[in-house]
Amino acid sequence: MKCKHSRIRKLLTLALSASASMASAQQAHFSDGSARSMTMPADRRVLPESELPPLPEVPTGFFDSGLSETANQSSYTLDYLLQLAAANNPTIRQARRQISGETAKALQAGLYPNPILMYVGEKINSDGSAGEFQGFEIQQRFVTANKLQLSRLKYRQRAQVAEHLAIAQQYRVSNDIQKHFYQTLAASERLDMRRELLKTAEDTSVTARELYNQGQTTLPGIRRANIDLQQHRLDLLNAENEFAEAFRKLTAVIGCDISLGYIDGNLRPQRALPTFDAVYAELIDNSPEVLAARAKLAADHTAVRRESVQWVPDIVVQGGPGYNFSNYDPVYNASVRLELPIYDRNQGTILQARNDLARQREEIRRIELLLRERLAMAYRTYATSLQHATEYEGVIIPERQRAYEELLQSYKENRVDWPEILDAQTALFTARLQQIDQFRDVRIQETLIDGFLLEGGLMAAESSTPPGHIDSVPKPR
Amino acid sequence: MTPDEDRRQFLKLGSLVAAGGLLAGKSAAQQPPSAAGPPVPMAGSHAGHESAPQPQIPADSDVKAEYDGFSRFKPSRGNDPDSEFYLGKRVPGFRSVEAGPAPFEAPDLTKLPWKMVNGAKEFHLVPMAVEREFLPGYKMNVYGYNDTMPGPTIEVNQGDRVRIIVTNELPESTTVHWHGFELPVQYDGSETLTQNPIEPGKSFVYEFDIHEEGTFFYHAHVPMQEAFGSVGWFIVHPRKVFDPPVDRDFGLIFQNFFIEPNQTIADSWRMDWNWHTINGRSGPYTTPLVVKHGERVRVRLMNFAPMQHHPIHLHGHTFWVTGHEGARAPKTAWIPRNNVLVGIAQATDFEFVANNPGDWMFHCHMVHHMMNHMTRQVGPRIRKNVSVDQYLANTATRPPVDASRDDPGFATPGYPQEMKSMNMSDSMMETIWNRREVQGMRAMWPMSIMGLMTALRVLPEDLYHKVMETDEPVDKGSVFEEIVRRFGNPDDYEPGKMKMMPGMKM
Secondary structure, eight states, X not given: OTHHHHHHHHHHHXXXXXXXXXXXXXXXXXXXXXXXXXXXXXXXOSSOXXXXXXXXXXXXXXXXXXXXXXXXXXXXXXXXXXXXXXXXXXXXXXXXXXXXXXXXXXXXXTOOOOOEXXXXXXXXXXXXXXXXXXXXXXXXXXXXXXXXXXXXXXXXHHHHHHHHHHXXXXXHHHHHHHHHHHHHHHHHHHHHHHHHHHHHHHHHHHHHHHHHXXXXXXXXXXXXXXXXXXXXXXXHHHHHHHHHHHHHHHHHHXXXXXXXXXXXXXXXXXXXXXXXXXXXXXXXXXXXXXXXXXXXXXXXXXXXXXXXXXXXXXXXXXXXXXXXXXXXXXXXXXXXXXXXXXXXXXXXXXXXXXXXXXXXXXXXXXXXXXXXHHHHHHHHHHHHHHHHHHHIXXXXXXXXXXXXXXXXXXXXXXXXXXXXHHHHHHHHHHHHHXXXXXXXXXXXXXXXXXXXXXXXXXXXXXXXXOTTOGGGSSSOO | OOHHHHHHHHHHHHTHHHHTTTTSOHHHHTSOOXXXXXXXXXXXXXXXXXXXXXXXXXXXXXXXXXXXXXXTTSOOOOSOTTSTTGGGTTOOOSSOGGGOSOOEEOTTOOBOOEEEETTEEEEEEOEEEEEEEEETTEEEEEEEETTBSSEEEEEEETTOEEEEEEEOXXXXXXXXXXXXXXXXXXXXXXXXXXXXXXXXTOEEEEEEEOOOOEEEEEXXXXXXXXXXXXXXXXXXXXXXXXXXXXXXXXXXXXXXXXXXXXXXXXXXXXXXXXXEEETTBOBTSSOOEEEETTOEEEEEEXXXXXXXXXXXXXXXXXXXXXXXXXXXXXXXXXXXXXXXXXOTTEEEEEEEEOOSOXXXXXXXXXXXXXXXSOOOXXXXXXXXXXXXXXHHHOTTSOOOOOOXXXXXXXXXXXXXXXXXXXXXXXXXXXXHHSSXXXXXXXXXXXXXXXXXXXXXXXXXXXXXXXXXXXXXXXXXXHHHHHHHHHHSXXXXXOOOXXXXXXXXXX
């Protein structure tokens, strides 16, 4: 799609630094309470800290050691990753091999039959002689009805099909790179937001202890805050793991190992797509899948033509010099053969070829409808995500932000409780988290729709010949 | 110029000598007073008292400074609990009975004008939605009458015939109930039971004879309108002036509302109440009751809270409960109190002789009624070196939290468990201070008068004149310090801090 490359160029100009630091929020300021210094003598304390349920330990079980690789702090742009993929993704090379394979078939199919050189001994022992004919003959088949040219044409046309499929494969890889790029970028931003939410959960935990000291919550209240805190810590670990997964998927599609690092990009969409009908019209005009199917239709036309002339008999001429041991004189043999198409006029194969042709017409239609079906889903997801993202951007986040600020101001003026601020803060950061997901979904769908709905950058490159095709005959024709 | 303004202007011009520059400054307070008049003996004299002007009986009054051991000029009980003058029970004010009832004064409220039409005092009362500034800058949307909440005071004399034309400007129907009056039933204002509701834009005429005397009020007989503030005084002065005569007759309507922070409309469905008003204002915006030393004072206090009773406490004085809204009680039924529970829709009349100079709290004793928008003390405001400004500076992220509870106070259960009132801006403080009634009070006094609270100021004649009858500047704390100097022990007195907001971390 023509807008794709310009969009990528735009992407390159944008730089949104996404923090990929794996430092957990609690490491900076939130202690477990064991290192406090009370100025009041211990024996005067009437509410020892030990009576409170302890703060839960920071999760210490399994930890993905690969996450420490971000210490390298490498930074990757989309353009750089696309270049890497172009050079390293195996399916792109596979697709190129498919073209070469079809071209080789075309070469082979058009080759003229070789002459056959024979030694012939006939009627050996006739009258006790060595034979009536002992000699060399040469046989040459003369192909008629442009069979070889048609065969070569057919495979050249299939090579064109393979070219379209290779372009499709490039889109699959490119789309997957972009998709994983935005997923990784979103995961990075989610990680930042999870750190903010963890800080709020930490504050909730501290606030619960303050409330407990004032008789305004109970021990179960502190325990609930502990649970909430631990769940947010797990959410942060989950966000870290999601980031690692997204990044590793990205590197898998690229086809080479790169260390975990920052993703340099902008998650926010820069434009809106045209209408569904406009997108669909462009899709059926330019989709590599449709173009490949149409090219395949041309090849199938040629196949029909090719099979239609198959019945035209080739002329096989055979002859050569020999010696007649009965008569003791040099003699010559000569024959011309012609297959009489009385019973086998290749009618079955012609019929099969015509059916293949008809099937291909339906295949084009099927692909168009499949694209419509996939586009419907993608467009719906895109529209929903964009609608949500737009409203979150224009209304929900600003409103949450204003509500948070108003409550902060009210708290400053001693008019609301701190737990209310924490709720507003959680709501704001959660909304931002949701907005990240919406932007991510918009970007992914935008990428797919721009990239002809092609995905699967690690699926084997498609062949131009569907299974069970007429090409099951041994000699390509 | 209104009669009040005339009087004020006259007093300004005629009292310069009496004022004598007494309050020009702290140093001036040490100078001998120039006020003239017979000195009144003071008990428990301290050094410096001799130089102060002594309380005196006005020349045009024939009352005494002391009745049976009770002094109108110093805290005292009297000699005998059975005496008519015990605790000042029947000690008259300076005003004579012949002068008629003392003018009724409801601080911060207006009076409803009337004119005689066909032998009746005709009033026009308009129920309507109004805006009322509970505190400076806190304008609340409530219901009231004639642009005010509570509504304007209807003031009549026993024996009058009244005609009240009620024109409903509310968007909903209403009626008006004349609380406590024994009137013809069709004017009782009970919706549907006695009359059809007054639809929006429509009028209804109530007309009846007043044979009662005492403290009454009117209110909408629609519960949610009551919770929204639809109430007003209806004072009936007796044909025979109550004896002993009072010099001051104040009216205070106590109300409660639930109004969320960042909201101006009351939620009348709530069972709890977080805004408290006296005559439509909340402390410290309530206007103090300023009286002269030795005057007999009546306070009519009416509780129009939707759901809660109010234990009313007056500092520094013992008052007589002389009646409720039903009728003035016979003197044999009067009881002395420091604190009296005033139930919902009850009015209680207090009478006392203001014999103890100073600024005295007069408030509902319910702890939660002593502030508005009560908040729990958790979060940054109790954490060291944490300010809400940090949060406001960048809302994209938030500051980390320090989990260490290293304030020694945390070793004490319940710490810190205090009530924080709303933060008072400089402009709010300026509005609160910009009233004559509060001049000379201790610096930062507004931090102590919150919610359902006001002050009774008992001022010596010269100080009263200075504060209430002149426009002269009065330094913060100067009046209070002068009272301490005259009546207390100045050696033990520490002036209020001039600029000290509580050390809130917000």
